Amino acid sequence: MRRLARPAGVIGATLTLALICVGLLAPFLAPTDPRAIDGPSLSPPTATHPMGTDALGRDVLSGVIYGARTSLITVSGVGLLVFLIGITVGIVSGYRGGWLDDVLMRGTEALQVLPRFFLALVVVAYFGPGTDRLVIVLGLTSWPLLARVIRSQTLSLRRRDFIEAARTQGASDYRIVVHELWPNLLPTVFTLMGLLTAQVLLIEASLGFLGLSDPDAVSLGYLASEGQRFLRVAWWLAAFPGLAILVAVLGLNLLADSVGDATLRA
Amino acid sequence: MSWGYLLRRLAQLVPTSALILLVGFALIHLAPGDPVLALAGEHGDAEYYAFMRAKFGLDQPLHEQLFTFVANLAHGDLGTSYVQGRPASQIILERLPATLLLTATALTIASILGLGFGIFTATRRRAWQDTTATTVLLATYAAPVFLIGQALILLFALGAGWFPVQGMTSAVTPSNGFSHAVDVAHHLVLPALVLAAPEVAVIGRLTRVGLLQELGSDHVRTARAKGSPPPMVVGKHALRGAVMPVVTVIGNRVAHLASGAVVVEVVFGWPGMGRLLVDALRDQDSPIILGIFLLVSLTVMTANLITDLIYVWLDPRVLFS
């Protein structure tokens, strides 16, 4: 972990950790129920409402805290699906090659050409907004990029001297993948995962902007897009949730980046 | 490059296309909702519904609708839009140029800036420039597109008055020829920048990671040890390897740009395909939805093919796998 001790890495780790903590502890941290009518309409930030209130008189700070929780759930769900499928397909395809590579890559390609944001739009527009649907659609369709990049790196690495060397020394496939290949793939994996999870947050926000987010699950994206409607009269409505998204995405990326760098130097 | 490889890749497109077609059709036709209800608005009656359903063939069993759709597709006919009463292909093609102009401009901007940022940050690793540049880049990537868009509109269009707020052309002075091109370019600046912003980050960061890997690899170390000047090392050896992930990303971002353009087109009132899609989704105008779906998928497929061909060209070892 010493390798993380660069400013960017520390900042990234701190922000990510903060996001996780806020998400997990939301019920204890939030001053009120994020849906309760708790004050005047569109009050600017005050001592009682540090981030102001929205049009209905709900506390924005509580919304942001609970929004972090919702967004954390969405991001974790999608991230997990993408990680598991993407890594498996990428490595198997690149390392094994042959017909298996062909089959997997055709499948990946078919999925990859399904435009993801578009699919999410269609699913949400037809089946109604909901976190579960969003996680499934995005999780099942976001992994091809990771899989393809992993595959292409595996392909290149496979022919490199150190892998050939390991192979001639009689190392098993499993050993080669885990000990020789995997460490070399890590930077790319972390960078892509950082970007992907961040994208999920942003897709959530864009769906909200197009009027397709779930009002029953207050997410950061929903709050930011709601706030956009009041941009000229109540800046705090869009600013704080927007800032929260920015901080979360930034944290995830900086962390991913520095892990990538650290592994490079190993 | 062997022609056999190219032919094999082209042949592979057939089952992929079939799968895409099927997924799109199934998703739209099995979903709840009824386009005829959307057409009727508030006051339809049973007679009206039956009449409209028959008119658009929606009263047929699903497999026959699929058969008709595929048969028509073979003639380049996507069906008739429920709302506009015109061929869906014609409607989509009308809106395509605006989206192409927007996305192509954004992709060009993003590629140039992205590669530049990637090289800049990779060669200044651990330096404060790297951290600063990375953070700035990430910030543009991390903010929701519609907020960046609105902020730019407020700052540079309403505030400074440098750019128009909405649309692709001016309303009051219709222009022709050269002045028309200038007018469109003037309208294009803000939306293209907003659409390009996150792509700059993606391309920049992957260039950086790829470059760092290559700079640390044996053959680059050898080149350095042999005393090649640093710019030569970056340019000649490292960039070639680093371009691989970048090419993958650019190929992949075509899909992202096309669908990402949806939000930008709404924010800036840009008359492209993305907004057509939003309208069609609202009206459940499935010939248009399916048409755009197929078009975007086909574009991504082509982009992927080109990506793969560039792979082979850059690193012929791939071919022997």
Next chain:
Amino acid sequence: MLRRGSALVVSAVLLVSCSTTEGTPEPAADSPVRGGTLVAAITADPGQLNPAITTSGDVHTASELMYNGLVSLTPDREPVGELAESWDVEDNGALYRFHLREGVTWHDGEPFTSADVKFSFEKVLLKYHSRTAASVGQALESISTPDERTVEFRFKEPYAPFPLQLDVTEAPIIPEHIYAGTDPLENPANLEPVGTGPFAFESYKPGAEIRLVRNPDYFIDGQPLLDEVVLRVIPDAESQVIALEAGEVDWLFGVPGADLARLEEDGGFEFLRTTVNPGGSNCIMTVSFNLEKPVFQDVRTRRAVATAIDSQQFVDRVLFGQGKVAEAPISSGIDFAHADDLPDMPTYDKQTAEDLLDEAGWIRQGDGTRVAQGVQGIPDGTPLSFGFTLFTSFDAYGDLFKAQLADVGIDVELDPQEPDIFAETVFVDRDFDSNIISYCNGADPEIGVKRMYVSSTIGPVPFSNAAAYSNPSVDSLFDQARTTVDPGERGEVYRQIQEILVEDLPYFWVVETEATRVYSSRCGGFSQAGHFAEAAYCRQ
């Protein structure tokens, strides 16, 4: 017998334009000028420009300036002649004879005749215009054209609301010589319309703009004043406001409530309040209780929900003043039928709501929620919780509804859906507990009120009787109202209906909504809807 001239239209149009700027308005803007261009913002691309084949608000907003109806409606929703100069009503309201205006020509120079009217109704409106097809189509027996200037509509029985269903929104007249023998949905003229309206088509760039030019031969002398009207498609409401402020557009059909106050303060703009929207007029946001669900069997529970709703808060925090608390089942915009003094109409009273819920057998628990204890059809211990289905765009209503009911111990689950899916869930599948719908009453209760309450409209027709309310005396009172021609007598029948409704509470009527048109101070002379720019002018 009824005879009215057309001069009324002009004066009425000029009267509605009300200025909210304080003190003396700029003298320049008050005197109409000729020439110039008006740029108006519209929210969505219409796709095609034939208003006769659709009820889509987007198409109507974009195309009505190019067409005419037989009549037009004044701001008070009174019919006055447009393509018809006058009309006679015979057989106690079962026969309408219209005398058409002389010398009207289509934009391509062809003369307008009674054949166009007959064709428009028989071949197009009664088939494709769902609202007119469902109402007029059901009651109409035949249309005849004794001569080129006369057209007669014969109904199966007296049909009082007919004149209100003949404006350019409900029954635009399209040219027979262009549409005859073609499929009206696919006629190329849908993209290059030929009408009789104050403006003629110039160009249409899909997704971008529609350009209209002055019709020099328009049948109202001296109108229109503008040379050109450009309708710009700007989908995002906030962007529309910014475009107005930047001077890129001159006219908005609506403005978000929160921005309205700011624009009023900033100055430079004029405002026109109206209850007419592209989707319909005199709209009431209405909560429907699904009477097929056990939870809403007991009227005390329905009344408890109704009294737990603080309607004023909806006016203040959702509408930002663009509307008012609904005081009766029928809109205040339908003056003769609106009964605003009904003692049983629920008003916000938290204590009453709590008491009613207790009485109905929903008992408060320690944690504030309520569970059933002896409620008929519901097992004891079931928590008081129900779904609330709504358009995704109505999410603010849902949020506030949920919060207000939580206050009396009712748990509400929001179920937002896109409009057409909503239509299927609610009216076809009937898979919902409660919902909120913007029921537009229209100009006459026969158009937009009756469909909510009569038992014959329970079933798969969207935006009809969502509650599945069935009361034989209400059914027969509506029958009586339709064939009663005297407005005073009709009003009395509607009053009786509303007395029953506020007692039974199949619905709760929350707020009457209105929109505010905003336009640049350099322009003026607008009317609310339809031909909004017929008499408008803009100083350059």
